[in-house]
Structure formats: C-alpha cells, structure tokens
Amino acid sequence: QVQLTESGGAAVQPGDSLRLSCSSSEPAFRNYAMAWFRQAPGQEREFIAAIDWSAKFTMYIASVKGRFTISRDNAKGTVFLEMRMLTPEDTATYYCAGDATSYGSSSYKDWRNWGQGTQVTVSS
Numbered sequence: 001q002v003q004l005t006e007s008g009g010a011a012v013q014p015g016d017s018l019r020l021s022c023s024s025s026e027p028a029f030r031n032y033a034m035a036w037f038r039q040a041p042g043q044e045r046e047f048i049a050a051i052d053w054s055a056k057f058t059m060y061i062a063s064v065k066g067r068f069t070i071s072r073d074n075a076k077g078t079v080f081l082e083m084r085m086l087t088p089e090d091t092a093t094y095y096c097a098g099d100a101t102s103y104g105s106s107s108y109k110d111w112r113n114w115g116q117g118t119q120v121t122v123s124s
Contacts, residue, residue: 009118022096033103
C-alpha cells in the first residue's frame with residue numbers, strides 16, 4: 001500500500017499545456033507500475049496512460065497518444081503526466097494509480113492504490 005498525492009491541476013485554455021505530478025514518499029513506489037486515469041462528471045473512470053516500474057515501457061490510449069507523456073523519477077518518488085494541446089474534452093478529474101502487478105491493465109478495478117485526484121478544466 002502506498003499513499004499517492006497528485007498536484008498540478010488547473011484551469012487552462014484550449015491548446016495549452018499542463019504537467020501533473022503524483023508523489024509518494026514510500027520506498028515501495030519504485031517497484032510499482034503507475035498509471036493516470038481521468039473521470040469526467042457522470043462518466044466512468046478512464047485509463048489514460050501507464051508506465052512500468054523501470055520506466056522502460058509505457059502505454060497510452062489513442063486519444064492522448066502524441067499529446068500526453070507519462071514519465072517517472074523513482075529517486076524522487078514521482079510520476080508525471082505532461083499534457084499538450086489540451087482540448088475541452090480533456091476536462092476531468094485526473095487520478096494517479098499504482099500497483100505492483102497491474103501494468104498492462106486499463107481497468108481501474110485492477111489498480112489498488114489511488115490519489116485523491118486533481119482537477120483539470122480546459123475552456124475558453
């Protein structure tokens with residue numbers, strides 16, 4: 001079990017960029033695959049991207065590929081989500097998730113550790 005804390009959410013305009021961070025002070029973090037999900041009001045939590053514990057492998061959903069980049073710094077216990085060319089459809093609460101065995105799964109049910117979420121709003 002690791003405690004995760006997201007930050008970096010903001011209200012931005014279409015076309016802007018934003019970087020989200022998710023931090024943990026627990027040593028187990030470096031052994032966990034990490035993922036970002038998002039949830040818009042009235043919708044199910046949606047998988048966005050994941051990174052394995054070593055940062056050698058990443059995966060993305062089609063709608064963010066080429067715009068979003070997931071990365072991690074295990075020495076700092078942090079995973080990042082760089083978001084470019086944001087659109088109103090990216091508006092949601094963004095959550096980071098971690099699990100030792102769930103890299104490859106896009107189902108939120110398979111990820112056992114969650115942050116509290118950070119709000120991203122994209123509007124003109």
